[in-house]
Structures are given as C-alpha cells and as structure tokens.
Amino acid sequence: MTELQTLLEFYDPDTVELMEWIKSDTSVNASFTGSMQLLAGVKLCTGRPITNHPHYEDKHLRQKTKELYQIYGRRLPEEVHTILRKYSSDYIILEDSICLAPTKDGCRLPDLIDIDRGEIPDFGSEEEGLTRSKIPRFCHQIRYGEKEYSKYFMLVFENKTFRVYKVLQSRL
Numbered sequence: 001m002t003e004l005q006t007l008l009e010f011y012d013p014d015t016v017e018l019m020e021w022i023k024s025d026t027s028v029n030a031s032f033t034g035s036m037q038l039l040a041g042v043k044l045c046t047g048r049p050i051t052n053h054p055h056y057e058d059k060h061l062r063q064k065t066k067e068l069y070q071i072y073g074r075r076l077p078e079e080v081h082t083i084l085r086k087y088s089s090d091y092i093i094l095e096d097s098i099c100l101a102p103t104k105d106g107c108r109l110p111d112l113i114d115i116d117r118g119e120i121p122d123f124g125s126e127e128e129g130l131t132r133s134k135i136p137r138f139c140h141q142i143r144y145g146e147k148e149y150s151k152y153f154m155l156v157f158e159n160k161t162f163r164v165y166k167v168l169q170s171r172l
Contacts, residue, residue, distance in 0.1 A: 014161035018093070019045040021157050021164070026091065033068050033084060034093035035109075042093070051087045066116070072099055073113040074135040077142070081152040084167045092153070094163045099139035110137060 022032070023046050031049040032042050039050040052065045067083050071092055084092065101108045103123055111121035119133045120126065142149045143163065157164035 014159045015041065017159050018157070018162050018164070022046045022048060025157070030090040031088055032091050032093060033071065033087070033089040035095060035098060036065065038093060038095065051089050069109065069113055070138070072110045072139050073117060073137070074119060074133040075138045076135060077138065077149045077152045080138050081167065089167050091156070092165050092167060094139045094142070094165070095161065096163075097161070099137065110139075 019041065022030075022042065026048065028047070029049065031051055032039060033051045034042070036052060039052065042048055043050050043053070052061060052068055064087065068087060068089075070080055070083055071094065098109050101110070103111055103121065106115070106121055106124060111124070114121040114124070114133070115130065117133075118130055120130045122137075124130070126132075142153060142165065145155065152168055153165040154168060155163060156166045
C-alpha cells in the first residue's frame with residue numbers, strides 16, 4: 001500500500017490524459033511544439049517527434065527554442081504559423097501555467113520573450129529600449145477561436161491544464 005501511495009504522489013491526471021490522447025489520436029509521425037519540460041514527457045511517453053529537445057544544447061538549438069517559444073509571446077497568428085511550419089510542427093501544446101502565470105519579478109517565460117523582443121512585459125514599466133506592444137499574447141488570444149487564429153490553428157484537445165492546436169498546413 002505504501003508503494004501505491006508513492007506512485008499516486010506523482011500522478012498527474014491531466015498529463016496522463018494528454019499523453020493518452022496523443023498516442024490514440026495522432027499519427028506516429030506527428031511532431032509537437034511546446035515547453036521543453038513537457039516535450040521531454042511527450043517524447044518519452046508517446047515516442048512522437050518533438051521540435052526542440054531539452055537534453056542537449058547548442059547555439060542552433062537555443063535559437064530554435066527562442067523562435068518556437070514565440071507561442072508565448074506577443075505575435076500575430078500568421079507569424080507564429082510561419083515559425084511552426086519552418087520547423088515542421090504539426091501540433092502546439094499550450095500550458096496556461098506558463099501563459100497566464102502571475103509575474104512577480106519579470107522572470108516568467110512570457111516576460112523574458114517580451115524583453116528579448118524589445119517589448120515591455122505585462123505589468124512592466126517603461127524602460128529605455130522597450131516599447132509597449134499592441135499585439136495580444138498569442139497563447140492567450142488563440143483560445144477565443146477568432147477567425148485570424150482559426151485559419152492557421154484548430155483546437156483538437158483541451159483539459160484544465162493543456163490546450164492542443166493542430167497547425168493547419170495551408171492558409172485558408
């Protein structure tokens with residue numbers, strides 16, 4: 001019984017549901033983009049291709065990850081689509097724990113992406129070299145299914161932790 005309690009301590013039903021969905025509802029060749037920590041689990045649990053791997057690093061991989069992480073930045077849907085197609089991504093997995101994380105010290109992933117792009121982060125103050133963007137945060141705005149997003153992405157899976165969008169091949 002102690003062993004069972006230890007196993008349940010690490011049980012995450014939303015992640016298990018996501019992995020089961022990936023295994024049952026996507027092609028074995030379908031590739032995924034998301035956070036590196038989640039993609040490690042996708043690779044391990046499903047064997048599916050991933051666009052950026054967390055277990056090794058080089059200059060090229062850092063640049064690729066920076067581009068792919070624009071899913072958490074203030075980018076237009078067509079810009080994100082172009083990046084994802086560049087890396088042959090079939091699906092994106094968005095995590096509200098990243099997209100909607102409260103900012104305390106400006107060190108959450110969306111803040112770092114904003115600063116890297118020369119933009120003032122959410123709840124940030126004016127600083128030399130940074131401008132306030134009028135473009136909404138992609139990971140947040142896509143949830144509303146507006147036409148400018150739905151012509152590039154289709155929601156195919158959702159639970160309380162994850163949203164998975166199919167990256168559409170052609171622009172409608």
